[in-house]
Amino acid sequence: MIRFSILVGCILLFPFPSDAHLVTTGAGPFYDGSAHFFVTFGEILPVIALSLFAGLRSTRSARWTLAILLLGWVSGGFIGRFFLVSETPFAFQAILLLGTGILLASDWKISSLSTWIISGVIAISLGIWNGSAMEAAGGGMLAVLGSAVSALIVAVFSMALAVKLSEGWTRIALRVAGSWIAALGLLSLGWSLRK
Amino acid sequence: MMNVNRLKIKRSPESRVQGPEQTRQLAEDSGLRTQDLVRFLVLVFATLFPQLAQAHSERGMAAGFVTGFHHPISGWDHIVAMIAVGLWGAELGAPLIWLLPVTFPLMMAVGGFLGLIGVPLPGVEIGIGISALVLGILVAFEKRLPIPVCMAIVAIFAIFHGYAHGAELKPGTSALAYSLGFVVSTGCLHGIGILIGLIHTRPAGKMIVRAAGCLIALAGAFFTYRAIL
Numbered sequence: 001m002i003r004f005s006i007l008v009g010c011i012l013l014f015p016f017p018s019d020a021h022l023v024t025t026g027a028g029p030f031y032d033g034s035a036h037f038f039v040t041f042g043e044i045l046p047v048i049a050l051s052l053f054a055g056l057r058s059t060r061s062a063r064w065t066l067a068i069l070l071l072g073w074v075s076g077g078f079i080g081r082f083f084l085v086s087e088t089p090f091a092f093q094a095i096l097l098l099g100t101g102i103l104l105a106s107d108w109k110i111s112s113l114s115t116w117i118i119s120g121v122i123a124i125s126l127g128i129w130n131g132s133a134m135e136a137a138g139g140g141m142l143a144v145l146g147s148a149v150s151a152l153i154v155a156v157f158s159m160a161l162a163v164k165l166s167e168g169w170t171r172i173a174l175r176v177a178g179s180w181i182a183a184l185g186l187l188s189l190g191w192s193l194r195k
Numbered sequence: 196m197m198n199v200n201r202l203k204i205k206r207s208p209e210s211r212v213q214g215p216e217q218t219r220q221l222a223e224d225s226g227l228r229t230q231d232l233v234r235f236l237v238l239v240f241a242t243l244f245p246q247l248a249q250a251h252s253e254r255g256m257a258a259g260f261v262t263g264f265h266h267p268i269s270g271w272d273h274i275v276a277m278i279a280v281g282l283w284g285a286e287l288g289a290p291l292i293w294l295l296p297v298t299f300p301l302m303m304a305v306g307g308f309l310g311l312i313g314v315p316l317p318g319v320e321i322g323i324g325i326s327a328l329v330l331g332i333l334v335a336f337e338k339r340l341p342i343p344v345c346m347a348i349v350a351i352f353a354i355f356h357g358y359a360h361g362a363e364l365k366p367g368t369s370a371l372a373y374s375l376g377f378v379v380s381t382g383c384l385h386g387i388g389i390l391i392g393l394i395h396t397r398p399a400g401k402m403i404v405r406a407a408g409c410l411i412a413l414a415g416a417f418f419t420y421r422a423i424l
Contacts, residue, residue: 041372090371093371169293173293175293176293176382179300180379180382182304183300183301184375184378186304186305186307187304187311188370188371188374190307190309191311191374192370194311194312
């Protein structure tokens with residue numbers, strides 16, 4: 001114990017520089033991507049709706065959906081880097097909201113495989129648009145990774161909530177939330193057509 | 196040697212198996228009392244008037260959300276109709292207590308969609324006034340209709356409400372955030388109506404809810420008259 005304390009004390013006498021500034025660590029784009037996800041309703045709401053839906057299906061569906069979401073997002077981000085656009089099309093966001101909202105509201109009893117396929121398609125498409133936008137903004141794959149991690153965190157909490165609230169009136173409340181997301185998607189589709 | 200008696204859990208009198216009468220009394224005692232419900236409703240109403248929380252929201256997503264949130268509560272004709280939907284749902288009970296708050300925002304979005312793409316819909320303001328009148332009458336008389344009929348009535352009126360809101364977006368604000376605020380605000384109004392309507396399980400509460408329906412119907416008549424003129 002004494003030797004260990006002496007060893008720790010010696011190490012503390014020679015501290016390494018603590019690079020808190022993101023400019024020196026180079027981790028800035030990761031946090032840019034992470035923050036971008038949290039301030040983009042068109043991405044966070046479909047992820048929440050999809051995660052709630054997967055959680056209502058079964059815990060097995062939810063677990064694999066998490067993995068598919070992360071892999072799909074990162075893969076899509078890698079692909080999207082070769083197609084530079086500045087932002088995700090509004091109509092695409094609207095259709096995504098409408099589709100995921102309808103899925104959650106209807107509580108459609110589909111198989112786990114179908115859930116995973118739908119999750120994969122959504123994750124890859126969101127990843128492609130994210131990768132494209134992040135590359136155009138100069139963030140690269142690090143920013144895509146940041147947004148993917150944020151999506152994963154939101155998905156984990158949403159799925160846990162869905163699993164916990166999957167019985168009785170709380171399940172109905174989640175479906176009501178899905179109908180509101182679908183309504184939001186329909187309104188957004190109207191806005192996109194108006195433009 | 197281990198003393199097995201020390202492992203026995205001492206059970207309090209309340210945790211013992213109760214007869215039906217005792218169980219019912221316990222449920223009543225531990226359930227929501229009228230005083231608690233009134234206090235909760237007062238708290239909910241107080242949150243409708245947050246005068247001091249004015250964080251900067253002049254631009255972008257925040258401006259869009261705040262604008263959209265304020266829009267359904269910008270006119271009393273919208274407010275009373277949406278609360279009436281919640282009241283009626285609470286009176287009718289499951290499944291309409293949640294089917295109506297699902298139907299209204301969805302069909303309101305359809306109405307908004309129609310307005311945005313330029314489909315003509317005559318008499319929007321008259322339709323909104325009539326919605327408050329009809330829904331108020333239904334609440335006042337505690338009218339029970341078949342589920343599809345109830346949903347159809349709410350759906351038709353919701354289209355008028357959505358059409359009226361659909362096209363009003365300030366330049367520079369986010370359409371998605373506006374729509375989100377709009378839908379959340381509508382849902383909250385329904386929720387308030389449902390919470391108020393839950394008191395109808397008690398005799399005095401039933402009278403209060405029906406009286407509220409009468410007031411909403413009178414307001415609807417006034418709005419309709421004003422829209423026609």
